[in-house]
Amino acid sequence: MTETSDPTPATSRLGQFFAGPRLGLAALALSVVALALAIAPYATGGDFDGRVRSYLLNNPEILQEVSDKLQQKAEQDQIAQVRVHAEQMSARIAANPALLAIDPRDPTFGPADARVTVVEFFDYRCPGCKATAPEVLQLMQTHPDVRFVFKDWPILDRGSEDTSHYAARAAQAAHRQGKYLPVFRALMAEPALDKAAIDRILAANGVAMPAARSAMAGPEIARHLADIQMTAVNLGLQGTPTFFINGRASASIQPADIDRAIRAAKAR
Numbered sequence: 001m002t003e004t005s006d007p008t009p010a011t012s013r014l015g016q017f018f019a020g021p022r023l024g025l026a027a028l029a030l031s032v033v034a035l036a037l038a039i040a041p042y043a044t045g046g047d048f049d050g051r052v053r054s055y056l057l058n059n060p061e062i063l064q065e066v067s068d069k070l071q072q073k074a075e076q077d078q079i080a081q082v083r084v085h086a087e088q089m090s091a092r093i094a095a096n097p098a099l100l101a102i103d104p105r106d107p108t109f110g111p112a113d114a115r116v117t118v119v120e121f122f123d124y125r126c127p128g129c130k131a132t133a134p135e136v137l138q139l140m141q142t143h144p145d146v147r148f149v150f151k152d153w154p155i156l157d158r159g160s161e162d163t164s165h166y167a168a169r170a171a172q173a174a175h176r177q178g179k180y181l182p183v184f185r186a187l188m189a190e191p192a193l194d195k196a197a198i199d200r201i202l203a204a205n206g207v208a209m210p211a212a213r214s215a216m217a218g219p220e221i222a223r224h225l226a227d228i229q230m231t232a233v234n235l236g237l238q239g240t241p242t243f244f245i246n247g248r249a250s251a252s253i254q255p256a257d258i259d260r261a262i263r264a265a266k267a268r
Helices: 013-018 022-044 048-058 061-095 127-142 163-176 180-189 195-204 209-217 219-235 255-267
Strands: 117-122 147-152 242-245
Touching (some): 117 127, 127 147, 127 180, 127 255, 147 219, 180 195, 242 255
16 A cells, blocks of 8 residues: 555555455464464473474464454454544645646536536556446446546556556547547457557547547647646545545445435435
């Protein structure tokens, strides 16, 4: 998890929710047992370590139970942390709504005077973003009276790699030609995203490539993405995807939870 002062937070929230493989937890469980074995003779005397070793060899399922319990606790702690952070961001926006003001450069769909606005920050290479994208598009169909705002936030590049930024610039260039949603859908559906695939997706969706390349290389899109980055930093975002419904950060990335939040906002 990246501190909010870091200008390049770079984690997907799907990764945050499902990080911590069982092998690591099993290793932690073994470490705990090893520590117990190390100190137990001093506390109890006798061949305590031998008895514990024998018991564990005869009942190896105990280590699995410990591992399962540790994983369960880790997941619960992570969910609690995400909820707390979502509340903190929501409070920050409530105190200063300008932090999440709609940028006219952002791809926006739905009525300008909608009572409910959904804002999503995402990266085209983020597994959680890819997993939720089809249902986000479905939510747009389910709620035609809701305004949806797309914030291209490329955060997964490392070193000289720039695929995420290239995809974001390509999507913004497509937006300038009225092709944002089909390009968004195709970029999210592409499992092996690279520059060749991105160019292919643009062309396949009717984007005029010379104009797109010029826009992608120009200062306007670069400035727009830099401004999205600054907005994310000011909000304290820690990963993608992140959803806001009427200025309230969602602690969940599940489309069903976003749908419930939309319906609740409509009912207020």
